[in-house]
Amino acid sequence: MSIGVFLLLICICLGILYIVHKYFGKEQFYLLGIVYTILSFIMSFKIVNILGIDINMSVIFGSGVLVILYYFVSRYSDVESRKFVYTMIISILTCIFALLLAVFVVPSIYDSYVYYQGLVLENLAIVVLYPISFAVTLFLSEYCFRELEKEKRKKIFKTITTVAGIIFIDTAIFIYFSYAFIIRFDVAIRILVDNYLMKVIIMSLYVLIVNKLFMVRKVK
Amino acid sequence: MNYLFLIVLTIIVMGLMVLFYKFGKKEGLFLYIGLMSSVLSTISYKTASLFEFEMQFGIPLIVAIFICSNVIVQRYGIDETKRIIKCFAFPYILITLLISLSTLIISSQYNLDSNVIYDNLFGYDLANVRIFISTLLSVGFMLWYNTNIYYYIRKSKNIYLFSNIVSILIVQFIESIVFVLISYVGSFAFNIMFGMAAMRYLIKIGIGLLGLIPVTVIMKMKVE
Numbered sequence: 018m019s020i021g022v023f024l025l026l027i028c029i030c031l032g033i034l035y036i037v038h039k040y041f042g043k044e045q046f047y048l049l050g051i052v053y054t055i056l057s058f059i060m061s062f063k064i065v066n067i068l069g070i071d072i073n074m075s076v077i078f079g080s081g082v083l084v085i086l087y088y089f090v091s092r093y094s095d096v097e098s099r100k101f102v103y104t105m106i107i108s109i110l111t112c113i114f115a116l117l118l119a120v121f122v123v124p125s126i127y128d129s130y131v132y133y134q135g136l137v138l139e140n141l142a143i144v145v146l147y148p149i150s151f152a153v154t155l156f157l158s159e160y161c162f163r164e165l166e167k168e169k170r171k172k173i174f175k176t177i178t179t180v181a182g183i184i185f186i187d188t189a190i191f192i193y194f195s196y197a198f199i200i201r202f203d204v205a206i207r208i209l210v211d212n213y214l215m216k217v218i219i220m221s222l223y224v225l226i227v228n229k230l231f232m233v234r235k236v237k
Numbered sequence: 238m239n240y241l242f243l244i245v246l247t248i249i250v251m252g253l254m255v256l257f258y259k260f261g262k263k264e265g266l267f268l269y270i271g272l273m274s275s276v277l278s279t280i281s282y283k284t285a286s287l288f289e290f291e292m293q294f295g296i297p298l299i300v301a302i303f304i305c306s307n308v309i310v311q312r313y314g315i316d317e318t319k320r321i322i323k324c325f326a327f328p329y330i331l332i333t334l335l336i337s338l339s340t341l342i343i344s345s346q347y348n349l350d351s352n353v354i355y356d357n358l359f360g361y362d363l364a365n366v367r368i369f370i371s372t373l374l375s376v377g378f379m380l381w382y383n384t385n386i387y388y389y390i391r392k393s394k395n396i397y398l399f400s401n402i403v404s405i406l407i408v409q410f411i412e413s414i415v416f417v418l419i420s421y422v423g424s425f426a427f428n429i430m431f432g433m434a435a436m437r438y439l440i441k442i443g444i445g446l447l448g449l450i451p452v453t454v455i456m457k458m459k460v461e
Contacts, residue, residue: 018341018342018343019341019342019343022338022339022341022342023342025338026335026338026339029335033331044264044267044268047264047268047271048267048268048271048324048327048328051268051271051272051275051328052271052275052327052331052332055275055276055278055279055328055332056331056332056335056336059279059332059336059359060336060339062351062355063339063340063342063344063351063352063355063356064344064345064347064352065339065342065343065344065345065352066343066344066345066346067342071345071347072345074339074342078335100260104268107253107256107272108272108275111249111253111276112275112276112279114246114249115246115249115276115279115280115295115298116279116280118242118245118246118294119280119283119294121238121242122238122239122242122283122285122294123238123239123285123286124283124284124285124286132354132357133280133283133358135350135351135354136351136354136355136358139350139351139354140348140351196348199348199351200347200348204347
């Protein structure tokens, strides 16, 4: 069941990318980027167990945002991809502000959603570190993807290798330090390794599929 | 304290509208609706005690979506209605459904408390489903109604502040009733529900009037 839902979420992430690429334009990719950013941030509060390894749920849609950035760098100008990065950062900050305000609001006597406080306050390290790692990853990825555009030979292989490096920095900032504060340092290392491997696999899969996607003719 | 938080959220939300218009113009406004809708899907379940009644905390985001749709109709005409509704509905439905879907995956033993809270907060629950449907229907349907009303007022009297105020007064009244009826019927007594709808309407009017400031700022900016 869990594996099925996990794979289903990956398929949905890629499926929507495909639909937006084929039938829609640049503006809809911006909207999709916002949706994936909010999804990855909210899902980052949950760790799941798939085949014995512990994975932070943000890996699926967080990788989706990186793939959209890769698409932007490949298709559109540098200004456009930089604009995309800023839009995503503003989106995540807005979501964090709204969530923090919702946490500190005095609930009504009928309010059954006092869970908000538990979710955010127990995971304050995630709330602080996720946007930082997200911003660092986006800026770094944008620079690397732009440099990779100049490469002529073995471009996909080089992209995947670069992505593996960027993901290491991302998971080291976000996963390691978050869970080191929330749980324990030794557990955090285990979760870091699990997440790193899973995110590299997912991201490599996404890059391979998106490169095939580029060959599909756009309707719009 | 709750009022202060509500005002802070309103200021942030209205400031963002100007920011998005400044850097994105027409496309920026559509993205803004998408962003508000995305954030709304994550905090729409949260209720706060305002004027002694249970209120949805995401009210400023809902009003901002309506005001933004008014700006779009004022600047670019009624033809954009479908796109406005799509920009609201697509992120709202997608985020709610996918987050709910993620609660079905078995949680890890690490950080167990948070995992349980996450599943309880976003899982498939009758109260969650009711709020999801009521927000989707009340905002989605009312956006269509709002753009039409705004357009016809604008046609008869092209003063954007007047058109905004009248459309807010009419549309938010219906929206408040529809939302409270779908979300809370059967859970609260009729007099409490009446109070909820009335307070929701009054708060929305207050936020809507504050929203006239970004509308004025945007209207004074140059058209593309």
